[in-house]
Amino acid sequence: MVDAHARRTELAEAVWRIVVRDGLEQASVRNVAREAGLSMGSLRHYFTTQSELLGFALRLVGERIEERIRAVDTTGDQRAVVRSMIDEMLPLDRPRRGECEVWLAFTARAVVEPTMAGLRKEIDERLTDAFAAMIRRLADAGALRPGLDQKVEAERLYALVDGVILHALLRPGRTSNATAKATVGAHLDQIAPAAADER
Template identity: 55%
Template sequence: MPRTVDAEQRRRELGEAVWRVIRRDGVPGASVRNVAREAGTSMGSLRHWFTTQDDLLRFAMTLVAERARARVVAVLAASDTVDDRGLRALEEVLPLDEERRAETEVWLALTARALVDPRLAALRDASAEDLLALCALVLREPGALRAGLDPGLEAERLYAVLDGLAVHALTRPAALPADRARQVLAAHLEALRDTR
């Protein structure tokens, strides 16, 4: 199917239907049949996008990564003069509003599923490499990393903070509401800065 505006719109709507089914029924309930019912369409009309449950789950995982990546790129491109754009870029992958909460929930469900699904694991791993690279990029902003700190180790540590906060803000929203998650991430970046 050509990537026209309509096709992109349709792809996004289907992705959201998949996410709703995963969030409501879990990964085992996300069959092509249930997604067709959720999207109000026939199974045949879904065959441009996916024909098996495995395809469907990869489609859902790809959309999570694409949408998060698009927001991160938009933040990074918006200005090169804003001090906290690193923080704002990283916040795009935390579940701080309903859209990102949906993505994080699907990401967590599919990350677990990938433990027993090697093709899904390949997508998960590519997305992890992207996020580690984003962490490294944020730490290369002017003044972001104090002299004496190891950039590779600090990128891994920042990535751990980011995914740990993602899991906790998702599963412990009362203990870690959006403002608190943001505050912990900001404190981490602040602790790394060159404050001379």
């Protein structure tokens, strides 16, 4: 007997592959079942409805990203720490790019689909907290430029990163990866200049 959770994870990963390759609209129960090498009857044994399957797949993406962020070494220069945390969100390599594409596909649908809006809101709140924590981390280390409103800066950084992710997804290639890192780097240099850290 196979662990039920492992099977569900396998199916979620099949969803990811399809979303990345063909888009969310191709993630039908039949296609997912075929991609996972199962019959659609089997799939329905683990996920009764399609939204249940898609929701599980998205939630798993969020958990993976959070896990990687938690794994970042938080000692040393706090500007570098925040930079590393943001790097874990950017689509800089294949798996991370896949995660971001899944995120985007769900995000776009959540705008009109009330079912997904709840889950999307939950993720949004988690991310809001994460970026607030990053700004607080800079402030506590005395690295944040004086006179900045922490709440506004958290939202600004959050929006910037989402925009950078979007652009990196839409302009594939090495140069766009460099642009993404440079853009985030320039922003961090602006809100937490090296000089302010070295007093």
